[in-house]
Amino acid sequence: MNEVGDETIGALLARRAHQHPHETYCTFQGERISLGQLDRRVNQVAAMLRARGLTRRDRVAVMLPSHPEHLYLIFALARLGMVRVPINVHLIGAPLEHLLTELEPKALIADVAYKPALEGLGMRLPLVIWRNGTDDQFDSFAACAEDAVSPEVHADDVIALSPSSGTTGAPKGVLKTDRHLRAGPTAVLRLTGAGPGDVFLFWEALHHGSGVAVAIAALIGGFQLAMLERFSASRFWDDARRHRATHIHYLGSVLPMLLKQPARSDDRQHAVRIAWGGGCPSHVWHAFAERFGVEMREGYGLSELITFVTANVDGTPGSIGKPLSCYEISLLDDESRPVAEGINGEIAIRARDARLGFIGYFRNPQADAAARRGDFFMTGDLAHADAEGNLFYAGRKKDMLRRRGVNISAWDVERVFAQHEAVAEVALVGVPSELGEDELKLFVRARDGVRIDPMALIQWSSQRLPYFQIPRYIEFIDAFPKTPTQRIQKKELSRHVAGVWDLDATDFRPAGR
Secondary structure (H helix, E strand, O other): OOOOOOOOHHHHHHHHHHHOOOOEEEEEOOEEEEHHHHHHHHHHHHHHHHHOOOOOOOEEEEEOOOOHHHHHHHHHHHHHOOEEEEOOOOOOHHHHHHHHHHHOOOEEEEEHHHHHHHHOOOOOOOEEEEEOOOOOOOHHHHHOOOOOOOOOOOOOOEEEEEEOOOOOOOOOEEEEEHHHHHHHHHHHHHHHOOOOOOEEEEOOOOOOHHHHHHHHHHHHHOOEEEEOOOOOOOOHHHHHHHOOOOEEEEOOOHHHHHHOOOOOOOOOOOOOOEEEEOOOOHHHHHHHHHHHOOEEEEEEOOOOOOOOOEEEOOOOOOOOEEEOOOEEEEEEOOOOOEOOOOOOEEEEEEEOOHHHOOOOEOOOHHHHHHHEEOOEEEEEEEEEEOOOOOEEEEEEHHHEEEEOOEEEEHHHHHHHHOOOOOEEEEEEEEEEOOOOOEEEEEEEEEOOOOOOOHHHHHHHHOOOOOHHHOOOEEEEOOOOOEOOOOOEOHHHOOOOOOOOEEHHHOOOOOOOO
16 A cells, blocks of 8 residues: 555645546546546535635535535535535434534535435534525535635645444544545555546445545546446446446445345346455355456455555455555454464554554544554454464454353354345344343344245254354344444344244254253
C-alpha cells in the first residue's frame, strides 16, 4: 500500500477534472458523468451549502438514496471541510433519533421520501434541506454558479463521523479525517488491482464507508463506476453484463444470495475478472469462483480504521490475507498475550503511521478507552493464523456463547447451516436457560418459495456439528434487520422462546447428548 499523501479529496477531484475533463467517472440510468461534469456539479452543491449559511467544520447529516447527487454532496462537503454524518436511509424511530441526538448535526440533507420517518420522531430537527421537495431546497444547486471559494482544508482535518456498525450495541460516531477517507480507497486499489479501463459495478449504499471508498478509489485509480440504484440478487449478473463490469464487490451475505440464484447457462458469460470484499468463508469462495469463473480477493477492515487493513492477493481460500504495510496486527488472548499458530485470538491493530490509526469516537471517551490496549485498537473480532502468516476470520468475540461448559462460536455454527440448500440466511443467538448459561436459538430465513421442516434441518445438522453446537430452538424469519454492510443486527432479534420450535419437545437426541 502506497503512502497516503497530503492532497485532499477536494484537491484530488479538481486536479483530475482539470487533467482529464472528458474522462467518464460514472454512469447512471443511461447518463454519462465525466470528471469535468462531476467537478462542476460538486462546486454548484458547494455554493448551495454556503448560501444556506453552512461553514467549515459544521456537522451535516446526510440521508439520501444512492444517486449521483449523493456523490456530488459527499465531494462538496469534503471540499468545504464540513463534517459529513451519514445516516442509513432505512433507519426509523429510536435508532434514527439516537444518531441525530448523539452526533448533533447543524444541518440535515434528506430526501423527502424519508420525511415521515424524520418528522415522526417528535424531536426538534436541525436545519433541514430537502431533496426532491416542492420548494427545490437541495435541487436548487443546479441553478447555482460554481463556488469559487476554496476553504483551507488539511489532510488530517476530521471531515466525517462514520457510525460504527452497531451489531451489538448503539452506534458510535467514528472520527474520520480526509487522510483516512483516502487511505481506504488506496487499500481497495491494492486489493483489486484496478485501474484505467476497468468498470466497477457500483451498488453499495453511500451511507456506508465502503460505498464512499469505492467512489474515491475511482478518482484515485481512474476506473469507471457503473452506478445502480440498489443491489438486486436476481438482476446482479444481468447488470454486470450490461455495464461490462470487470470488478464486483461483496459484503456480508451477498455471495450466498448470488449462489442461491437459479443456475443459468450464461453464468460465466460476463467481463468480470475479480470479486472482492469481506466475509467470504472458504466453502463459498470455492463455489463462487467455480460457478462464475472469477478470481476472489478477500480483505478485512472496520469502521474505526479504514476499508481494509488486510488483503489476500495470493488466493489462499477463506483467508482475509496479511496486514497492509501501514498496519501491524497481533492476535491476543484475554491477558494481551499473543496466541499460538492456529489458535483464535482477538485482532489487535496498530497503525505504523499514527495518522492512519484510530482517532476516537465523537464525545465518547469511555468507549475510546475501552477500545484501546496500549497502542493497539482492539477490534472485538477473532482470527487465527497459519504457518505462513495468513489470517482467518473467526467471528465476533462477543458472539461467543457458553453452553454446558463449552464455548461455542456462533460464526462456526452459522456457516454450517448456511450451506443447507433451502437456507438463505441464518443467525445464532444465546437465550437464557435454567442452567444459567446459554441455550442456542437459530433464526432461519428460507429461500423464496421454500418451506423447511425444522426437524429435518436439525437431523441434517447433526451429521455436521457436534451435539453441543446443535440449536435447541429454531425460529423462521422473513427478513433480518441489517447494518449497511449487510451484517445481521443480532441485538434486534428476539430472545423469547414461547411458541418457538423446541428440540427438547421432540424425541430426537443428537449423538453424544
